[in-house]
Amino acid sequence: MDESTYRRSVDYTLAKSRFGNVVNVFDAVVLIAVLFSGLLPWGFGKFNANFGSSIWATAGFLFVVGIALSIPGLAFAWYAQFRIEQRFGFNTTSIKMWIVDRLKGLLLAVLLGYPLLVLVLKLIEWAGASWWLWAAGVVVAFQLLLLLIAPAIIMPLFNKFTPLPQGALRERLFALAQRKRFPTGSIEVMDGSKRSRHSNAFFTGFGRFRKIVLFDTLIAQLTELEVESVLAHEIGHYKKRHVIKMLGVSIAGIVMAFAAIAWLARQQWLYHTFGFEYQPGFDAPNVVPAILLFALLAGTITFWILPLIHIWSRHFEYEADAFAAATMGETQSLIQALRKLSEKNLSNLIPHPLYSSFYYSHPTLLERERALRVAG
Ligand SMILES: [Zn+2]
Numbered sequence: 103m104d105e106s107t108y109r110r111s112v113d114y115t116l117a118k119s120r121f122g123n124v125v126n127v128f129d130a131v132v133l134i135a136v137l138f139s140g141l142l143p144w145g146f147g148k149f150n151a152n153f154g155s156s157i158w159a160t161a162g163f164l165f166v167v168g169i170a171l172s173i174p175g176l177a178f179a180w181y182a183q184f185r186i187e188q189r190f191g192f193n194t195t196s197i198k199m200w201i202v203d204r205l206k207g208l209l210l211a212v213l214l215g216y217p218l219l220v221l222v223l224k225l226i227e228w229a230g231a232s233w234w235l236w237a238a239g240v241v242v243a244f245q246l247l248l249l250l251i252a253p254a255i256i257m258p259l260f261n262k263f264t265p266l267p268q269g270a271l272r273e274r275l276f277a278l279a280q281r282k283r284f285p286t287g288s289i290e291v292m293d294g295s296k297r298s299r300h301s302n303a304f305f306t307g308f309g310r311f312r313k314i315v316l317f318d319t320l321i322a323q324l325t326e327l328e329v330e331s332v333l334a335h336e337i338g339h340y341k342k343r344h345v346i347k348m349l350g351v352s353i354a355g356i357v358m359a360f361a362a363i364a365w366l367a368r369q370q371w372l373y374h375t376f377g378f379e380y381q382p383g384f385d386a387p388n389v390v391p392a393i394l395l396f397a398l399l400a401g402t403i404t405f406w407i408l409p410l411i412h413i414w415s416r417h418f419e420y421e422a423d424a425f426a427a428a429t430m431g432e433t434q435s436l437i438q439a440l441r442k443l444s445e446k447n448l449s450n451l452i453p454h455p456l457y458s459s460f461y462y463s464h465p466t467l468l469e470r471e472r473a474l475r476v477a478g
Contacts, residue, residue, distance in 0.1 A: 234364035338425030367392035
């Protein structure tokens with residue numbers, strides 16, 4: 103990396119982390135205000151008085167609180183995109199597209215999230231004490247369904263996918279997929295450049311519905327051999343069962359979350375601490391405060407769990423890199439690809455080891471190069 107690019111990567115890192123500090127302080131202040139002002143029990147009472155305590159109304163209350171709490175975050179998201187990303191030359195989104203994206207997200211939340219919420223609350227009345235197991239099952243099933251339909255129905259709402267045109271790159275990538283017994287229906291190019299100059303590659307779907315997706319920005323930045331090595335890395339994630347293991351962790355997380363909510367819903371002291379009335383029994387209005395408090399407070403606990411997930415995720419990255427090196431029979435093309443991507447994305451090359459071990463889901467460029475050279 104040349105001196106001026108390095109300088110810019112340091113500036114970009116600092117700009118993002120200073121902004122992150124402001125967002126964190128703001129979020130903490132809002133959280134404390136919402137929790138201790140009595141706003142939630144007051145709103146819940148008002149909502150019940152006006153709309154009744156039917157399941158649809160109760161789910162509506164949770165939904166409205168969720169939307170209301172996400173509104174201050176919009177201003178920060180706008181600043182991150184149109185001030186920080188813009189300043190460093192990454193932003194290609196227009197204001198209009200940004201607003202339309204938010205509206206589409208809201209529409210999806212209403213169409214998918216609200217009915218799911220209603221179903222979860224219904225389960226409280228149908229299943230009694232074991233409701234949380236049923237609810238976790240329903241949410242897991244919903245998540246799996248979403249994985250299945252997202253590539254066909256949801257992702258095209260935001261991006262255009264076109265088959266990779268005939269030619270040397272396409273032949274090379276299909277040959278790689280075949281060689282590694284990675285069945286794939288299609289390789290598609292996503293117009294990532296219409297929002298950002300950052301680049302990426304991923305695969306979605308299962309079995310023969312699987313498709314490999316390359317950002318147009320990735321194809322523009324890398325040579326054919328380098329794109330092949332990046333795809334080999336992605337196939338490594340699949341072959342080493344990282345995808346299925348991460349899915350397992352996420353399912354375990356959902357079950358634990360509902361177990362926690364069910365436990366919180368029996369804690370009278372908790373309800374009284376935050377100003378809610380406590381009525382024992384299994385109906386939706388009695389459990390809703392527990393769901394709300396869980397949603398607000400869970401982040402303060404998962405914050406301490408994330409570093410463990412990150413250790414695991416970094417281990418997966420090393421494994422996928424080693425898989426790619428073995429597949430390619432050399433390490434140079436992946437190293438070149440990683441160098442270019444670090445440079446184009448202005449990645450921080452030398453984070454403090456304590457910081458990166460806590461926050462980074464991927465090893466740094468230098469760490470990956472070192473491991474690849476040992477493998478080579
Ligand atoms: Zn990876």
